[in-house]
Amino acid sequence: MSGKPYTERVRSVPSVVPWVLAGGVGLGLATTPRACSRPEEGARNAIVFIGDGVDDHQLTIARNYLLGANGAFSFEDFPYRAAARVLTVLESDPRAPEYVGDSASGGTALAAGIITSRGRIATEAGTGRSVPTMLELAAAAGKRTAIVTTSSITDATPASFVAHINRRFCQGPGDMGPTPTDPRCPEALKANGGLGSIAEQIAASDVDLLLGGGYRHFDQLDEAGVSVVRRAQDAGYRIVRDTAGLDAAADEPGKLMGLFGDDTLPVAWVGEDDGRARSVEFTADGAVIDPEPFRCVDNPAFGNRPTLEAMTAVALERLEAAPDGFVLMVESASIDKQAHQGRPCGQIGETRALDQAVRVAASFQERHPDTLILVASDHGHSAQIIPWPSLFASRPEPQYPPGKVARVRTLEGGVMTVSYGTNANYQEEHTGTQVPVFARGPGAAAVHGLIRQSDLFDIVRRALALN
């Protein structure tokens, strides 16, 4: 491999990636992943990808745009696939099902194997009891651990792997509340015997590597008046804040925290000319005006930051030498965040980033077959592909969706209409659909049929023989 820093190597990939059909492989499906039983070897490493807000529909939207209706993402060719139930309970009655989850409850199911209420980070609904995460179990077993995300490293998904707190919003010591509508996290205050905010818990953690955003949650003073940045440094973290810093740290051993933005990192793609979903407009006669189709383009605000692919490559380069293996969690966070905002190009670009990062891991796994790779999701989201014009366009009255709509010109030259119809006044909602999971490597055969998100925790634990 080249001696160039990973960030440079992967960043030299062209911005609009040419995807091509590699011909030749026939219907290789005459065999079963299940009926051909063979002893399951154990895994040494696990890489858990989370596409935040990914469901069948969001995947189809991104695939149609990037690869064409007949395409497939790298992970869609993985040998194992399951559907995962997204199970959540009410905080007020932990025996009662809730039918829509969030990144906290979904992240906790994946990271810690329990069904909890929305907003909770690796703690039980009702009791608030902390539950160990797969990263904590891995560290206790002598494995290295790492987190890579495009969100703040204090955001719900990464937090679920490293912290324990009742409210996901308590990201830094300045976020502990209370607010007029939310008591936030009084019991987590150190003064009250708690573990402190998520950032403080990360600073005190034994996670070897964290790469993402969220500097502002660390640039806050804790209850003793010391900044969390300082706490992290005192605990042995080298903190870098840009690509140059990341490259400079490449050959340095020890704990590393890369914070490449104050909060969520900017997304890779935006709609051309601010293309996003908007309410339908009408002519003076009341006829529906066809929204102008747009393409997706690079987001100029992305800047010189490392991509998810580059961060994943850096993480794997550092983890490769781990004497007893590792667990790495990689999240493409803004598929969800852009769906909340009705921005299909943001969703699509972040799904592309997920796929590119998975390819890095799949390549690593070819060299290290004792690596289990999961590609999972925490909850469903709002965007739906709808027909345009309506199936009922021949009717006399105008036919249009009541929410917001975007028409996107796909790379294969079609026009795909994406509707967001879950919230009339603010951001789109999560949805309660089951979500897909993809797997390869030792232990992956358990990813099969209809499972629960929390089963994935057990699958990783079993594959790595963690206690």
Place this chain on the structure above:
Amino acid sequence: MSGKPYTERVRSVPSVVPWVLAGGVGLGLATTPRACSRPEEGARNAIVFIGDGVDDHQLTIARNYLLGANGAFSFEDFPYRAAARVLTVLESDPRAPEYVGDSASGGTALAAGIITSRGRIATEAGTGRSVPTMLELAAAAGKRTAIVTTSSITDATPASFVAHINRRFCQGPGDMGPTPTDPRCPEALKANGGLGSIAEQIAASDVDLLLGGGYRHFDQLDEAGVSVVRRAQDAGYRIVRDTAGLDAAADEPGKLMGLFGDDTLPVAWVGEDDGRARSVEFTADGAVIDPEPFRCVDNPAFGNRPTLEAMTAVALERLEAAPDGFVLMVESASIDKQAHQGRPCGQIGETRALDQAVRVAASFQERHPDTLILVASDHGHSAQIIPWPSLFASRPEPQYPPGKVARVRTLEGGVMTVSYGTNANYQEEHTGTQVPVFARGPGAAAVHGLIRQSDLFDIVRRALALN
């Protein structure tokens, strides 16, 4: 891109299409179980279930209600599961992808293995050329064939297995048009050398058994002034119209047509007190009023008709003795039709009917293991589970979905909120998501990973060794 029409391109590429990054790292899939092949035995019979409008989200809605969030339908325990791309093209440009299908294009993909435009029944987009269906191939091979549906047997899904016409709406000779907005089917008129309406084509078909609705399309006069009922009888069909008639015909050999309603059969379940999705209402102060949750109850209009389960049992009883096996298509049609109308209880009850019918087939398959069972779908639909109250309920302005919403009290005692947000003025739209497929029996192992709907035609054909 190739200059070949899209339909040809997609038919000529291998069934498993590996897309790789040009010049990048190919995925070797080193751990794929496809390497451990085992010879596939052939199947003698095939039973193809179609849940009309079923996608991951519609399944989750029905599962949550019927079985609880942690439940599973019988077919979700089948050993093989895949996601199927719903591929459709524009009639005006058959090389161009359309991203939302209908029951005609989806039914044609499943029944005849081609990608066509919406509205077409087993005919090619653009050219109108007829393409043989799996029932026609099976009959030519000496197998018995049958269709069971809760829709009119002339509706798009069943029609795709037995008829060939350019417009799905030409169900009977009186439906051939033209209308002010639609020329309908002039080339299908017998006077113009065509095959006639769908009902006329069914009456002239060699399908051994058809059970469903749609009597009114047969109670019409053809171009020669003869009713299609009479044509069917002359062609050897015994026609029954109620459960007593069906029972009386049970031991009679020969062709049988059961028409248990004038059109689509009534659905099994409705919402209590006319419970269905409605626009959100507000207090005088502008606050959102929580919609009253309701349960699902039996539909009194269902009457004494045979259920989908009963019709499936009758079909399998008649087909069991087929000397050279059979192909049976069973459709639960009104999952789609009820979703169009924003009626979650209708959807749920018809998904339950699908599951019950699949159980009959699974039981049959235990006695006849040489039977391939597929449970497929033609296209996605509109209903989404959303949080209630909104994730953003703490904001000052009211938070509510812009479309219609229903709150359903599930059998496990939860409350599930279902939103329909795809059409502001009339019926809900289909959506463009990929759809799930489930399979068991010989040949089922090919239902794996990400496939195309049209691959299922090839899977049945190969399993049954049809030419």
